Amino acid sequence: xxxxxxxxxxxxxxxxxxxxxxxxxxxxxxxxxxxxxxxxxxxxxxxxxxxxxxxxxxxxxxxxxxxxxxxxxxxxxxxxxxxxxxxxxxxxxxxxxxxxxxxxxxxxxxxxxxxxxxxxxxxxxxxxxxxxxxxxxxxxxxxxxxxxxxxxxxxxxxxxxxxxxxxxxxxxxxxxxxxxxxxxxxxxxxxxxxxxxxxxxxxxxxxxxxxxxxxxxxxxxxxxxxxxxxxxxxxxxxxxxxxxxxxxxxxxxxxxxxxxxxxxxxxxxxxxxxxxxxxxxxxxxxxxxxxxxxxxxxxxxxxxxxxxxxxxxxxxxxxxxxxxxxxxxxxxxxxxxxxxxxxxxxxxxxxxxxxxxxxxxxxxxxxxxxxxxxxxxxxxxxxxxxxxxxxxxxxxxxxxxxxxxxxxxxxxxxxxxxxxxxxxxxxxxxxxxxxxxxxxxxxxxxxxxxxxxxxxxxxxxxxxxxxxxxxxxxxxxxxxxxxx
Amino acid sequence: xxxxxxxxxxxxxxxxxxxxxxxxxxxxxxxxxxxxxxxxxxxxxxxxxxxxxxxxxxxxxxxxxxxxxxxxxxxxxxxxxxxxxxxxxxxxxxxxxxxxxxxxxxxxxxxxxxxxxxxxxxxxxxxxxxxxxxxxxxxxxxxxxxxxxxxxxxxxxxxxxxxxxxxxxxxxxxxxxxxxxxxxxxxxxxxxxxxxxxxxxxxxxxxxxxxxxxxxxxxxxxxxxxxxxxxxxxxxxxxxxxxxxxxxxxxxxxxxxxxxxxxxxxxxxxxxxxxxxxxxxxxxxxxxxxxxxxxxxxxxxxxxxxxxxxxxxxxxxxxxxxxxxxxxxxxxxxxxxxx
Numbered sequence: 001x002x003x004x005x006x007x008x009x010x011x012x013x014x015x016x017x018x019x020x021x022x023x024x025x026x027x028x029x030x031x032x033x034x035x036x037x038x039x040x041x042x043x044x045x046x047x048x049x050x051x052x053x054x055x056x057x058x059x060x061x062x063x064x065x066x067x068x069x070x071x072x073x074x075x076x077x078x079x080x081x082x083x084x085x086x087x088x089x090x091x092x093x094x095x096x097x098x099x100x101x102x103x104x105x106x107x108x109x110x111x112x113x114x115x116x117x118x119x120x121x122x123x124x125x126x127x128x129x130x131x132x133x134x135x136x137x138x139x140x141x142x143x144x145x146x147x148x149x150x151x152x153x154x155x156x157x158x159x160x161x162x163x164x165x166x167x168x169x170x171x172x173x174x175x176x177x178x179x180x181x182x183x184x185x186x187x188x189x190x191x192x193x194x195x196x197x198x199x200x201x202x203x204x205x206x207x208x209x210x211x212x213x214x215x216x217x218x219x220x221x222x223x224x225x226x227x228x229x230x231x232x233x234x235x236x237x238x239x240x241x242x243x244x245x246x247x248x249x250x251x252x253x254x255x256x257x258x259x260x261x262x263x264x265x266x267x268x269x270x271x272x273x274x275x276x277x278x279x280x281x282x283x284x285x286x287x288x289x290x291x292x293x294x295x296x297x298x299x300x301x302x303x304x305x306x307x308x309x310x311x312x313x314x315x316x317x318x319x320x321x322x323x324x325x326x327x328x329x330x331x332x333x334x335x336x337x338x339x340x341x342x343x344x345x346x347x348x349x350x351x352x353x354x355x356x357x358x359x360x361x362x363x364x365x366x367x368x369x370x371x372x373x374x375x376x377x378x379x380x381x382x383x384x385x386x387x388x389x390x391x392x393x394x395x396x397x398x399x400x401x402x403x404x405x406x407x408x409x410x411x412x413x414x415x416x417x418x419x420x421x422x423x424x425x426x427x428x429x430x431x432x433x434x435x436x437x438x439x440x441x442x443x444x445x446x447x448x449x450x451x452x453x454x455x456x457x458x459x460x461x462x463x464x465x466x467x468x469x470x471x472x473x474x475x476x477x478x479x480x481x482x483x484x
Numbered sequence: 485x486x487x488x489x490x491x492x493x494x495x496x497x498x499x500x501x502x503x504x505x506x507x508x509x510x511x512x513x514x515x516x517x518x519x520x521x522x523x524x525x526x527x528x529x530x531x532x533x534x535x536x537x538x539x540x541x542x543x544x545x546x547x548x549x550x551x552x553x554x555x556x557x558x559x560x561x562x563x564x565x566x567x568x569x570x571x572x573x574x575x576x577x578x579x580x581x582x583x584x585x586x587x588x589x590x591x592x593x594x595x596x597x598x599x600x601x602x603x604x605x606x607x608x609x610x611x612x613x614x615x616x617x618x619x620x621x622x623x624x625x626x627x628x629x630x631x632x633x634x635x636x637x638x639x640x641x642x643x644x645x646x647x648x649x650x651x652x653x654x655x656x657x658x659x660x661x662x663x664x665x666x667x668x669x670x671x672x673x674x675x676x677x678x679x680x681x682x683x684x685x686x687x688x689x690x691x692x693x694x695x696x697x698x699x700x701x702x703x704x705x706x707x708x709x710x711x712x713x714x715x716x717x718x719x720x721x722x723x724x725x726x727x728x729x730x731x732x733x734x735x736x737x738x739x740x741x742x743x744x745x746x747x748x749x750x751x752x753x754x755x756x757x758x759x760x761x762x763x764x765x766x767x768x769x770x771x772x773x774x775x776x777x778x779x780x781x782x783x784x785x786x787x788x789x790x791x792x793x794x795x796x797x798x799x800x801x802x803x804x805x806x807x808x809x810x811x812x813x814x815x816x817x818x819x820x821x822x823x
Binding site: 068109 | 527530531534536537538546548550552553554555559561562563567568575579581585586587589630632633774775777781785786789790793796800812814
């Protein structure tokens with residue numbers, strides 16, 4: 001394989017993998033922080049138990065999120081050095097700020113939260129997990145600002161002398177219109193993901209045989225509040241996604257034409273839910289189409305014109321000249337891989353909708369103190385945590401693959417971005433090593449997660465004596481409240 | 485001062501933060517099999533750094549990010565050039581970070597032994613390779629006219645660089661032992677104190693040779709002063725710990741590492757990655773830098789947020805200031821069983 005292919009596979013594998021853990025961290029840290037705040041305010045032991053139980057699951061998840069994040073920062077320089085040279089002046093700033101504002105906040109306060117149960121007053125301790133959550137949001141903001149710049153570069157000028165993009169308006173980079181809608185879209189989907197995880201875990205605990213009434217009541221709270229969060233954030237994800245589609249139609253029309261596999265301009269344009277047959281525009285055997293929906297999604301008007309791939313290709317060729325990456329991409333001519341964009345777009349939306357529907361069903365099935373016993377609702381609840389994880393992954397694959405052949409839209413192709421000095425052997429070694437290690441870690445993580453999910457929340461009596469000291473720590477021989 | 489110089493200094497500061505802080509937690513990891521003969525002792529060691537190691541590691545991430553932003557060419561050449569060492573460091577940091585969090589999550593000797601190996605490997609590899617990498621930066625590597633690294637992996641394994649790797653490893657071992665002596669109580673504390681003094685002496689010898697070699701080949705007046713003070717701090721720290729003054733001992737290795745790194749950066753300036761090829765183009769603070777505009781924005785952000793980070797990170801060390809001894813470790817790792 002050519003170094004470019006290897007570098008792309010590595011980026012895809014490490015990024016999709018990393019982003020399985022990120023949204024759970026963002027969403028679950030917010031939920032655990034809310035539980036702990038409820039505990040501090042009401043002193044109802046139920047909330048402390050939920051804080052500890054989901055806190056432990058959060059930490060199992062965060063650990064992998066953190067260590068796989070290091071790879072993300074390093075690989076820009078390692079595999080994409082020409083990209084780094086070209087964009088560093090613009091793209092490096094949000095990355096550096098992310099480290100300074102977000103990573104320090106997250107990791108320092110996470111350490112305080114994990115070990116600080118008996119060292120900090122309850123309110124300060126709860127504030128620590130909020131600080132972690134805030135850190136995750138900062139982190140999301142800056143890294144998405146960097147990504148949005150790749151989708152829609154603004155606030156810079158190309159300097160022919162240095163041959164690179166140079167920032168001239170930091171505000172424009174930070175408040176890029178793509179960023180302003182991507183950030184809420186991603187963060188809301190992270191809340192959806194975290195809440196779906198909580199619903200799945202708590203539902204299983206709630207309905208398992210032999211659960212005490214007290215435990216049932218506690219898990220029911222988690223199930224129902226979680227399901228509400230799934231529904232509300234799901235609405236928000238749909239709403240922001242809709243705006244994002246319109247902005248994308250404007251800034252990257254090819255991506256949205258590729259999302260439908262629309263080869264020729266139509267007005268109005270329909271949206272197919274499902275297509276059998278080839279997506280190359282020559283013949284489709286079977287399709288379910290909703291008339292006018294694509295026009296509405298792309299332009300906001302049911303009769304709006306949506307420009308097709310063939311017309312866009314001509315437009316792009318006029319604007320950018322013949323495709324500098326055409327030799328590499330067999331599709332060539334500024335066209336992304338259509339079946340991939342077509343299906344990932346549908347799977348993202350479809351799985352998101354199914355997740356929301358599942359949460360709605362669970363909410364209905366648990367109304368008025370009911371504990372559902374049916375298989376259907378149980379399996380739905382068990383599947384729920386996985387739906388947003390898949391939807392998130394498909395969303396990222398769609399938006400990144402839909403931008404191809406560009407790394408930075410309109411400025412630099414992916415083929416131009418790769419490190420010229422790194423051999424296929426080195427990159428292959430890195431790809432194999434990281435992929436194997438990630439696979440092993442996935443097995444370890446899932447098994448550990450299942451172990452701790454099965455254990456369930458500890459009884460309140462084991463947790464309560466942990467109450468933090470109000471005065472100074474006089475008992476020097478007291479064992480640590482938490483130790484690795 | 486030119487903004488490019490300001491950022492050279494800031495990046496030096498970030499690396500100083502990284503090596504002085506993660507230096508001791510690497511040290512603790514490397515000492516795990518030596519100081520931790522029983523399971524409870526190993527847990528004492530791990531718990532001395534448990535709340536802080538991750539915050540320490542962020543200094544590396546910020547150093548990397550700041551280099552990307554302030555000196556994109558340096559970031560690109562360095563990271564793509566030192567490919568395999570960095571890959572090894574990544575693998576090491578991944579398993580090491582997970583080990584701290586996962587080790588106590590299962591009550592199973594085999595499980596813990598595997599994670600102990602991860603901690604030991606994950607601490608030695610970066611401790612050695614960061615030294616190798618920095619020595620190579622100072623020594624110069626083949627960089628061609630396009631600012632691309634043109635040497636292979638084995639080019640990085642020259643005697644000077646290997647000495648650099650030995651030095652960082654020994655210094656971090658001594659620094660870690662100082663930290664353990666400061667943070668623990670009981671037999672492990674006494675042992676750590678002895679070990680700090682012994683390893684410290686060897687570390688001091690290697691450090692003097694390496695810094696002397698550096699001073700002769702690329703040194704400046706500034707680096708000479710920093711190196712001399714680093715040596716004084718190191719010997720002072722060793723003398724202190726020999727007299728049972730653990731706090732002063734730790735301060736000694738801390739300051740020695742800080743001044744040593746500062747001296748290396750002073751010896752490097754104004755280069756950031758010199759080339760050994762006559763036809764090549766070495767990287768300097770000017771030709772590798774971002775634009776004035778970007779540097780100005782970054783300066784504002786750094787000036788506001790770095791002090792804040794120092795305050796809350798410092799507070800963490802205050803919160804967890806208590807010494808830990810074997811009897812502080814609760815019986816079961818965390819309240820868990822096997823399944």
